[in-house]
Amino acid sequence: MEDILFYIFSAGILVSAFLVVASRNPVNGAMFLIVAFVGIAALFVLLESFFLAVIQVLVYAGAVVVLFLFVIMLLDVEGSEKIRPRVLSVVAGSLAFALMVLGVLALFASGLGGPEPDLPIQTAAALSRNFGYELFTKYMLAFQLIGFLLLAAMVGVIYISKGGQSTAPQSVKKGEEVAQ
Amino acid sequence: MNYLPVLIALIKAVLMVAVVVVIAAYAVLAERKIAGWIQGRYGPNRTAFPVIGYIPILGKMLTRLGVFQPVADGLKFIFKEDPIPGHVNLVYYFLAPCVAFIPAMTTMAVLPFGEMDGQPLVLANLDIGMLFLLAVSSLGVYGIILAGWSANSKYPFLGGIRGSAQMISYELAMGLSILPAFLWANAPGSETGMSLFNVVQSQDQLWMVIWQPLSALIFLVALFAETNRLPFDMPEAETELVAGYNTEYGSMKFGLFFVAEYTHIVIGSGVLTVLFLGGWNFFPGLPSPWPGGWVGGVLSTLWFLLKVFTVVFFFMWIRWTLPRFRYDQVMRLGWTVLLPLALANLVLNAIFIALFDNWFV
Structure with missing residues (x-):
């Protein structure tokens, strides 16, 4: 089932x-x-x-x-x-897809990527409490690093949209064209 | 494979959907009656049902109360002509009412509505019930966006854009405002997570609204915005946008939007009752008098429904009392008032709980 x-x-x-x-x-x-x-x-x-x-x-x-x-x-x-779609991006996409299929096939052929036995991940992820506990103890460093990365991305977005290396005028122009 | 449990679950689910849809239909009637009373009118008082309407005194009374009006409205939705404008994007035009309707019907699966011998009366008592509710109801916004976009005309489009922006903005404040309630409901060492039943059980002495009034207020305001009710009914705003996102819809497709909206109100009132008004607990400080067995189950469910109807009445009362906000005011309220307030509320509660645990436990 x-x-x-x-x-x-x-x-x-x-x-x-x-x-x-x-x-x-x-x-x-x-x-x-x-x-x-x-x-x-x-x-x-x-x-x-x-x-x-x-x-x-x-x-x-x-x-x-x-x-x-x-x-x-x-x-x-x-x-x-x-x-x-441009021809170049179609070719690039197909190439990347072919490489990925080849990689997966190679993994299976070498016997490394077969089905694994059941991981004890269920107990960690099933209850939200256990999930939070693991996140804030064992994986605290990774959690904070990701948080820092997201913060940096957010600051970057605000800087760009406020007109640093601005892409904002383009979208404004596009809006004006639509209005016309 | 044994099919009996599946069949029983299916029957329960159909019953629940039927009951909530009937409550939603009568919420429409309540809205019209309350609007009438507030504006000094009668509201619907003419629709008579063939046999019952002719019983001497009772029939006339029921007709005056408009009890048969929802039946007439429902029949009208089904039998009216279904116009399809020529300029719409057909696929999304048909998809939008379904996308609005299905999440509204799905959220009720995790809402507990009563208690029998210490067990919750609920379709699915999930460990993450509240998150499930937020996740599914956040999908409802696609109905509004798609309806506004597929209609391919100006007013629905404005309504759809407004609706999507508004619902994203208030989801944040809503999600943050319920967290203090769960922080308090989970005693140290408990395994209950975000189960809605556990929140109700933790309020058997004191309702959450009494010592978390700020969370309750933020949740209430966000709920008004998420259900697109006045004073935040930006996607519809009938004085500005004709009928907003559903301008181009008629007959049963409009009916689906309509039922979805009122179902959201009923379920939202239920969630507010569960989180902050003590669910089916009797009064603050008094132990629940519900006896064991199915009698207790029925009584606790009735008490819960009474609270839900009170909240629904509050929704209607507000709608016919307050004027509509301007769109930029709605956005400013959401981002610069409610969101920082909800964040500060959460952090303060967390600090307070940490201190409390260190000193007293």
């Missing part, structure tokens, strides 16, 4: 992730991104780590993609401006 569900959700994730890249209309792309995120949350549920599943939906599907859609709709009011 769980195996069947795993294959269904994985297939859903792969198809929608491909459509994120392939769809011409950016709104379609964002919608398929939501489907992919919810599918990943379903995989977390199959692993019995419900906390991660809920956080996945709450943060990525519930907040990040809303912002994506918000920006897409504000900048591209018509929604008809189709993106045409």
Whole structure:
């Protein structure tokens, strides 16, 4: 039963992730991104780590993609401006994909990447209390480093949008064109 | 494989959905009646049901109260013509009402509504119930965005954009305002996490609103914004945007948005009751008088529903009393007042709990 569900959700994730890249209309792309995120949350549920599943939906599907859609709709009011992929990016993408498939196949062939026995991760991730406890004791350093990285990114975004090495005038110009 | 537990769970879920949808339908009636009373009108008092309406005194009384009005409204939604404007993006135009409706129906799965012999009456008593509720209800915003965008005309688009910005902004303050309640509900060494049932059990002596009034206030304001109720009904704002994001919708598609909105209000009131108003606990300081067995279950559920209806009434009362905020005022209130206040509230409570634990435990 769980195996069947795993294959269904994985297939859903792969198809929608491909459509994120392939769809011409950016709104379609964002919608398929939501489907992919919810599918990943379903995989977390199959692993019995419900906390991660809920956080996945709450943060990525519930907040990040809303912002994506918000920006897409504000900048591209018509929604008809189709993106045409360049030949170079198609070639580069296919090459990267081929390399990744080769890498995975090589891993399996060498016998290193076979299915592992069950990890005790379930006990750590199943209860939110255990999750928090591990996060604030054993993995404290990694947690704080990531927090620092995110803070740096946030400061950078504020600096750029306030007009340091500004990309802001471009978006303003685009807005004016739309208004005209 | 044994199918009986699945079947029982399914029946319970269908019952719960049916009850909440009926409550939502009657919330619409309550809204119209309360609006009538506040504005010195009668509200709906004509719709009569064929047989029951002709019973001598009772029938007339029920008709005056408008009890049959939701039935008529529901039939009207189903049988009216379903216009589809030519300029819409068809896929998202059809998808949007469903996307608005499904999260509203899903959130009720984790909401406990009563207690029987120390066990919660709830569809799924999750360890992370509150997070599940926040996550699923945050998906509801896509209904508004897609409806506004797919309609391909100016007013719905403005409504959709406003709605998305507003809901993202107030989600933060809402999420932060409930954390102090969970900090207090989890005694040292307990394993309950963010279960909603545990929060209610911890309030058997004192309701959370009495010693966490600031958290309750922030949560209430954020709830008004998240359910798009006046004074924060920016996505609809009928005096500015016709009907906002659902301008181009008619018949049952509009009905789905409508039911979703009122379901959000009912569930939101339920969450407010669970977190801050003691759930089904009797009164602060008094032990719950509910007997064991199913009688206690029914009584505690009725007491819980009474509290929820009081909160729903408060929602309607506010709507017909306060004027609408301006859009920039809504944004400023969310980001510069509620969010810092909620953060400070959380940090102060954490410090206080740490000191409390060190000195007294």
